[in-house]
Amino acid sequence: MADWTETYRPTTLAEVRGNDKARKALHQWAKSWDDHRDAVILHGSPGVGKTSAAHALANDMGWPTIELNASDQRTKADIEQYAGGAAMNQSLSGTGRQLIILDEADNIHGNADRGGSGAITKLVKEAEQPMVLIANEFYDMSNGLRKACEDVEFRDVSARSIVPVLRDICRKEELQYDPDALEAIAEANSGDLRGAVKDLQATAEGRSKITKEDVTAGGRDKTEGIFQLLDAVFKEQDAEGALKFSYDVDETPDDMINWLEDNVPKDYHGAELADAYGFLANADRWLGRVRATQNYSFWRYASDNMTAGVAASRSGQKGGWTRYGPPSYWRKLGSSRAARDRRDYVARHIAEVGGMSMATARKQVLPYLATMTHHCKNRELTVLMTATYDLEAEHVAFVTGSGKDTNKVKSIVEDAQTLREEAAVEHSGGAFAGGEFDSEDAEEELDAETEEVGESETAEEAETDESDASEEGGSDDQQSGLADFY
Structure with a gap:
């Protein structure tokens, strides 16, 4: 059976589900490329449609594509051999443009990959063809590379946007379904459209109709990211919800407090900001006890203060999108390290x-x-x-x-x-x-x-x-x- 994620990959940007703002920004980048000649980084969680959007854009623009994977070609020599020639030459047809797509661009880490990161940074500055870099973690890329490119963030696809995609695939595959089954798959994969399509195919195998009882996606382990935690603490969750949300974030309290401390002024003001910093100060004292005694059971009290305490400090509703960034403490460490x-x-x-x-x-x-x-x-x-x-x-x-x-x-x-x-x-x-x-x-x-x-x-x-x-x-x-x- 063919892979449905490839069979039903969108062929135009209009078919890409969700992320309307990101799609428009990507299309505008391509239309105006001759004016700015910058590369663009598409970043966001796995499965939200970044690579599909890049290929769909190429179809819309009539550009042939050359796709490379940074996990396979990651050294300076590889980058110059495989990507350099393509980015500096004319298209495969000899005229016009071609789109260079570099997937997993956040998997190159400077000296550890023998100059690969520096080679990409140099390449995007000198390229004579448009380049799209795909990354899951924007801040895993070098600062120099990020500054040399435009960036477009793809947000997680909501379950509400995933259901119509699953419904359309069922129609094309002549597969009968209960609406509850599609909703269960979408909820289990909220944010990950590719994962939802894979789960639909796995559930449908050997069946002419699927029900909610047939759904096999319930056990998927989804670890939350630090940016989702910031939204949860500052905007979305109450004190209890923020604390529980933090359990699924793959960050230590020592790192988590730096993210929260640096970004809280972007959403909190006045008395609520003062209260939030009071809880962060309490969390820092507990972290100090952990360092002094090596008793990591104190982490729980630090986490209570930095998540539930900060969320409880919020007065009123918070909405909209906030551009969060990595802690300035880390940037200073990077500078002093150099x-x-x-x-x-x-x-x-x-x-x-x-x-x-x-x-x-x-x-x-x-x-x-x-x-x-x-x-x-x-x-x-x-x-x-x-x-x-x-x-x-x-x-x-x-x-x-x-x-x-x-x-x-x-x-x-x-x-x-x-x-x-x-x-x-x-x-x-x-x-x-x-x-x-x-x-x-x-x-x-x-x-x-x-x-x-x-x-x-x-x-x-x-x-x-x-x-x-x-x-x-x-x-x-x-x-x-x-x-x-x-």
């Missing part, structure tokens, strides 16, 4: 060259380097530092406090590379110079550069220092003839 990574990269190179621990490099060397090269004011010293520790532009910018994309930093990195190459040739003993390279002239040139930045060592002292460094574990190629600086 800074720590750059710091550790520089410290690691200092430790390797100097034969010391990373802790010593971080605490006793890096602060002095930052002061000595602040904003690259002492340019010669900054070039020597960059060459000695083999730093890239972002690391020079981190140490000096300058912008990594400035011409000043770029020229310093270029000069440092030249200096390293010259030093490598000098230490090769003339092997690469065709007999014309004068090592004594090179030594005099390096000595002159060292004197310009305030070094007072003699050539004999520098030679002694280099020998000592080698005995302490620094290899010749690490020093690269630049030990005078260190």
Whole structure:
């Protein structure tokens, strides 16, 4: 038997059930693509029609499609090979447009997938063809990728919208049904249209008529998401309902409180906001006791306060749609993590060259380097530092406090590379110079550069220092003839 989800996949956007606002936004994106040339991210729960909407849009626009799955092609090489050519070339017919559909785009996670996330971000910025990225979790995608694209959210499809789809399939399959049976399937799959169609097919197999007693969808396990929890606590549920709703959310109380704390001001105001923050403060105290005692039974009291307490603080009805976002605390952690990574990269190179621990490099060397090269004011010293520790532009910018994309930093990195190459040739003993390279002239040139930045060592002292460094574990190629600086 053919898969009904494929057999009855909508062929035009008009046939996509629910999400009227999302369908209109997607159609408008396609019509105006030549004006903005941005990719678009379709995000929402599984089974709500994101991929179907993308293919339906292609039919409406007369665009051939190329579909890729990010779970299969997730490395930089894969993205460039499979998606890059399609996105940069003309359509399969040689003219016009083609739609590039990248499914499960939230399954690529930066370094873990060897550059795949960065490759997609670069691709969507340079693509010469419209691209649709499909994602279940919008905030699992990198910030850079999200900013480079437009986004359209697909909300869960209501049971009321699912029933007519099931009824239409029954008519086409000449399958008799009790209305209660279709309603039971729709309720069990509320939000997941694809799941409802699959359950209908499973129930109908071997039958000419289905009744409510035949429905097999009742056992489906559906875990609620954090955005549904925010709606439940802030708008939809009373205190008891909000607490029970939280039981089905796959988040720890430590994460849940951050989401609630950051988003409550978007719906609550005045006295109700003050009351809500009072309950969140109580929840935070209970979480503190958990951390102090490792007694996780206290989580229940934290959950009571952050869900039932916040819901009870609500005065009046709340409606409409609110654009919730991830906690700013997480964004700050992400920013500081990037800074720590750059710091550790520089410290690691200092430790390797100097034969010391990373802790010593971080605490006793890096602060002095930052002061000595602040904003690259002492340019010669900054070039020597960059060459000695083999730093890239972002690391020079981190140490000096300058912008990594400035011409000043770029020229310093270029000069440092030249200096390293010259030093490598000098230490090769003339092997690469065709007999014309004068090592004594090179030594005099390096000595002159060292004197310009305030070094007072003699050539004999520098030679002694280099020998000592080698005995302490620094290899010749690490020093690269630049030990005078260190």
